[in-house]
Amino acid sequence: MKFHDILYTEIKEQGWERILRLKNNEQEENNNLEFKLIYDFKDKGLSSDVKKNFAKSSSAFSNASGGLVIWGIDCRKGKDGIDCVKEIKPITNIRGFFNEMKGEINNVVEPINPGIEHHMVLSDNDSNKGVLVTYIPESDLSPIRAMFRDNRYYIRTGESSQLVPHNMLRQMFAAKQKPKAEIFLKMKSNGTIGGKTGIAVTVGIENTGQTLLKYPAIRIIPKNGLQIDKHRKTGLPIKITGTEGSSLGCFYVGGIDHVVYPNSYLPIIDLENEVEPKILNDEHLDTELFKFKYEIYGEDFSTQEGNISLTISDYIKDTAF
Incomplete structure (x- = not known):
C-alpha cells in the first residue's frame, strides 16, 4: 500500500x-x-x-x-x-x-x-x-x-x-490515446456428457482503453493437466502449440484484419472441463476447474501477463441468474 x-x-x-x-x-x-x-x-x-x-x-x-x-x-x-x-x-x-x-x-x-x-x-x-x-x-x-x-x-x-x-x-x-488490453473470462455450463457436467470458460481479450487494439494476440499456457483442443474454431488463428506444462502453450495471433474495439472484447477460445455433478455445491467451492498462465500482446501496447485459477465458486457466480 x-x-x-x-x-x-x-x-x-x-x-x-x-x-x-x-x-x-x-x-x-x-x-x-x-x-x-x-x-x-x-x-x-x-x-x-x-x-x-x-x-x-x-x-x-x-x-x-x-x-x-x-x-x-x-x-x-x-x-x-x-x-x-x-x-x-x-x-x-x-x-x-x-x-x-x-x-x-x-x-x-x-x-x-x-x-x-x-x-x-x-x-x-x-x-x-x-x-x-x-x-x-x-x-x-x-x-x-x-x-x-x-x-x-x-x-x-x-x-x-x-x-x-x-x-x-x-x-x-x-x-x-492507447489501448488497454485485459484478460476476458466468462464461465458457462456445457451440458451433460456421459453423466458428468461439462463446464467451459471463454477466454478472450478485452479492450478497456480509448483506441483500437490492433494485431491482438494471446498466449495460453495450460497447467495442472488442462488440455486445449488445438483443432477447434478460435477467434484468432493459432500459430504455435506446445505440450501441457511447456513454455510455449497455445499462441493465438491476429493480423491486419483483427482488432478489438474500445470497451469491447474479442472471444478467443473456449476451454473445457468435466466434473461430477455432486461437487457443484458450497462444500467444494475451492475446487479448481481451470488453471493457466496468459500473455497478451498488441500494437502500441505493453505486454500483460498473469496467472488464472478458476474454481467452482467462480463457476457458480458466473452462471447464477
Whole structure:
C-alpha cells in the first residue's frame, strides 16, 4: 500500500488520536500529503480559495500517484525548510463544511475522478468541530485538469502542486490515446456428457482503453493437466502449440484484419472441463476447474501477463441468474 492509503486507513480507524499524532510527529508534507488551513465555516458556501485549492490538489494528485488533503491543519516551514504540521486548527461547523465539499466532488476536475471521497474526523473536545480528510486516488484517465477559472493541469511534485510542463502534458495525452488490453473470462455450463457436467470458460481479450487494439494476440499456457483442443474454431488463428506444462502453450495471433474495439472484447477460445455433478455445491467451492498462465500482446501496447485459477465458486457466480 502507498503512504497515503496507509495513513487514510489509520485515520478512519483511530480518528482524532491519529490526527493529533500528525502534530506531535511534526508530519511533513510530501508527494502524497498536503495540509490546508480553513477558517470557521459559517454555512455561506465554500470560498473561492477553498474551491481553487480543492480543484488544484485534485488535479495534481490525480495526475501523480494519488494523495490526501487534510483540511483544518496549520502547516508551516520547519528548520529544514519543509512544510510540516505546527498546529491542529479544527474547522467550526465541520458537518456543514463536509456537506459542501461532498457536493463539490464532481465539479473540481475533468474528467471526473470517481475515487475522490471525504472523511470527517470530529474533535474529542467539541463535536461541532473537526478536520476533513480528502482522499484522491491516482486516475487512469489522466491528464486531469482543475476546473477553476483558467482550467489548468497540475501534478504533485515533492511538497507542492505544480503546473504540468508542456512536454509532459503532451506525453500524458499521447499515453491516454492507447489501448488497454485485459484478460476476458466468462464461465458457462456445457451440458451433460456421459453423466458428468461439462463446464467451459471463454477466454478472450478485452479492450478497456480509448483506441483500437490492433494485431491482438494471446498466449495460453495450460497447467495442472488442462488440455486445449488445438483443432477447434478460435477467434484468432493459432500459430504455435506446445505440450501441457511447456513454455510455449497455445499462441493465438491476429493480423491486419483483427482488432478489438474500445470497451469491447474479442472471444478467443473456449476451454473445457468435466466434473461430477455432486461437487457443484458450497462444500467444494475451492475446487479448481481451470488453471493457466496468459500473455497478451498488441500494437502500441505493453505486454500483460498473469496467472488464472478458476474454481467452482467462480463457476457458480458466473452462471447464477
